[in-house]
Amino acid sequence: MNVYDGWRIAAMLEHHGFVRTDAIPDADIIILNTCAVRAKATDKVFSALGRIRRAKKPSALFGIVGCVAREAGATAFRRIPDLNFVLGPQSYHKLPQIIENPDARLLNIDLGGLEKFDQLPQMEKSPLVAYIPIQEGCNHCCTYCIVPYTRGRELSRPFDDCLRETLHAAKTGAIEICFLGQNVNGYKYTDENGKTYRLSDLIRETAKIPEIMRIRFTSSYPTEMTDDLISMFATEPKLLPFLNMPIQSGSQSILTKMNRPYSLELYTDIIRKLKIARPDIQISSDFIVGFPGESDDDFEQTMKIAQQIKYINSYSFKYSPRPHTAAAIMPDQIPENIKAERLAKLDNLLNEIQREFNNSCIDKTFQCLLEGPDKTGRHLIYRTPFMQQCIVDTCNNAPALARVKITAANKASLRGKLE
Numbered sequence: 001m002n003v004y005d006g007w008r009i010a011a012m013l014e015h016h017g018f019v020r021t022d023a024i025p026d027a028d029i030i031i032l033n034t035c036a037v038r039a040k041a042t043d044k045v046f047s048a049l050g051r052i053r054r055a056k057k058p059s060a061l062f063g064i065v066g067c068v069a070r071e072a073g074a075t076a077f078r079r080i081p082d083l084n085f086v087l088g089p090q091s092y093h094k095l096p097q098i099i100e101n102p103d104a105r106l107l108n109i110d111l112g113g114l115e116k117f118d119q120l121p122q123m124e125k126s127p128l129v130a131y132i133p134i135q136e137g138c139n140h141c142c143t144y145c146i147v148p149y150t151r152g153r154e155l156s157r158p159f160d161d162c163l164r165e166t167l168h169a170a171k172t173g174a175i176e177i178c179f180l181g182q183n184v185n186g187y188k189y190t191d192e193n194g195k196t197y198r199l200s201d202l203i204r205e206t207a208k209i210p211e212i213m214r215i216r217f218t219s220s221y222p223t224e225m226t227d228d229l230i231s232m233f234a235t236e237p238k239l240l241p242f243l244n245m246p247i248q249s250g251s252q253s254i255l256t257k258m259n260r261p262y263s264l265e266l267y268t269d270i271i272r273k274l275k276i277a278r279p280d281i282q283i284s285s286d287f288i289v290g291f292p293g294e295s296d297d298d299f300e301q302t303m304k305i306a307q308q309i310k311y312i313n314s315y316s317f318k319y320s321p322r323p324h325t326a327a328a329i330m331p332d333q334i335p336e337n338i339k340a341e342r343l344a345k346l347d348n349l350l351n352e353i354q355r356e357f358n359n360s361c362i363d364k365t366f367q368c369l370l371e372g373p374d375k376t377g378r379h380l381i382y383r384t385p386f387m388q389q390c391i392v393d394t395c396n397n398a399p400a401l402a403r404v405k406i407t408a409a410n411k412a413s414l415r416g417k418l419e
């Protein structure tokens, strides 16, 4: 979501005559697009602002947008007195106000719903992978999560708007569409005639666009994984065989404390149905270890489910107390050293499973999408249908979509040859 917001902010500034620079001393405006999901990310924002403040030219405007802006609000101006703007994730389209009035300070952390989508200028050219946000906010209120506070209640964008943005992306260069939402599979929009559209309708219509060859969506909530959506994996070959469906913990009692009221039976049954619909599908997850009250046995249940599902690519974190959340004031907070031990153990297992899956890809050929050159410029990075990074030697006129034979693998990436 932040990548998408970053693109829209850049397009909006280009519309106002700005050009991009990587050098802070050259910049006329510097924007930190921020994430508040973990305390460490928030702390980094303020230390980065301190560095920017010393490096920027005196006339340059600087500020923060996104979830840390919403979380910090006016206190951000107290911490960094010469900050020019603080704009929440649903009000960054107001940025031109500070350009027109640079001597003022701009604070707007309203949850203005979907207003920004109508006010942002259209992007002229799409990247190969176009992110299309179809819903914002979340109603699930997991007890550890700050998102319902920073992004507000769940709202789905009108179906026609989502489709129009998808078509525009396809006509201006996109080959892959990634539908986005904090609870993307909860997408539900009812039009003025009473017709209700779900994510499965969006996938079906998008698959008809000839330029679009790959479709995916993130992030999914288990109980919203309805049968109509599961069946898309059987009927729409453009839908990639890869799904991020966070389980967070393998312990039923911790899931209850997290206010994630699904049973482990329901979760594993969804995966069973997905595998029937698309036998080669692979799953990734997010995990939180050291949630308040997590016992050794609870943690072992998480290890067990990770081993059982064989997640090929996951994000695992130590629990981090966030303001405005119920879990932050729960008793039985877990000491940092125990969280660190459990995280290391889980990471080892997840890495082993990932390496095993990557090794199983050797000698197979996949249709892969070009991401761009690597840092050295000697190689190109492609993405397999399972979103693994695949490195090939640089060549002239490398196709955006290519058949790549996998020749070697390690934990983090694959090596391959264009066929």
Ligand code: SF4
Pocket: 138, 139, 140, 141, 142, 145, 146, 147, 148, 182, 183, 221
């Ligand atoms: S479903 Fe995801 S975004 Fe929503 S509250 Fe839970 S963790 Fe946060």
